[in-house]
Amino acid sequence: GAVVSQHPSWVICKSGTSVKIECRSLDFQATTMFWYRQFPKQSLMLMATSNEGSKATYEQGVEKDKFLINHASLTLSTLTVTSAHPEDSSFYICSARDEKLFFGSGTQLSVL
Amino acid sequence: RKEVEQDPGPFNVPEGATVAFNCTYSNSASQSFFWYRQDCRKEPKLLMSVYSSGNEDGRFTAQLNRASQYISLLIRDSKLSDSATYLCVVNVRGAQKLVFGQGTRLTINP
Numbered sequence: 001g002a003v004v005s006q007h008p009s010w011v012i013c014k015s016g017t018s019v020k021i022e023c024r025s026l027d028f029q030a031t032t033m034f035w036y037r038q039f040p041k042q043s044l045m046l047m048a049t050s051n052e053g054s055k056a057t058y059e060q061g062v063e064k065d066k067f068l069i070n071h072a073s074l075t076l077s078t079l080t081v082t083s084a085h086p087e088d089s090s091f092y093i094c095s096a097r098d099e100k101l102f103f104g105s106g107t108q109l110s111v112l
Numbered sequence: 113r114k115e116v117e118q119d120p121g122p123f124n125v126p127e128g129a130t131v132a133f134n135c136t137y138s139n140s141a142s143q144s145f146f147w148y149r150q151d152c153r154k155e156p157k158l159l160m161s162v163y164s165s166g167n168e169d170g171r172f173t174a175q176l177n178r179a180s181q182y183i184s185l186l187i188r189d190s191k192l193s194d195s196a197t198y199l200c201v202v203n204v205r206g207a208q209k210l211v212f213g214q215g216t217r218l219t220i221n222p
Contacts, residue, residue: 006155032208034209034210036212041120042214043199043212043213043214043215044156044199044212045212046209046210046211046212049208049209091153093155093156097208100158101158101210103155103156103157104155105154105155106153106154106155108153
């Protein structure tokens, strides 16, 4: 079946640094990818919809200047958490749709 | 009111028991419905789609009630490996994004 690859799996960084997370669709082209954030014991919250070749669509309350999304090709979308702070520590997951929705394995971000 | 609501649980049931939980959705334009399973610190994985006529996959049965705007998941003969969080997911007609419920935590005890 379709596979979505997400890297890295774990990131520990200092406050103020930027972190880039990659999401790749391995055997299908994805014009649209989705980025979610999940805090412990809470549901997945959609942050933004990444559109290949155009600007991402952000959900209400998500800062577009802090969470930079780039979808430069049909198989790759990146999420950059800029100037990360401890409150940004969370589990970030990407997904892409073939016929069904497939998820990356997630990235656990810990900001010290 | 949340778009998709689930009882967060936790539900603790003995191995072999039958367990069921519901999920309600608020948008009557909701078109597609799914149950996903998520293990701790892992990505969600599709368990089954939910069809209007109801559908079954082995020990799992999903049903949709459009009039009351809820879907249900029934697990028969529960196994220890069924312990997970079950996410109710809804797609509104014409929208790209899926809306996730909070999830219901289920623990199957030996």
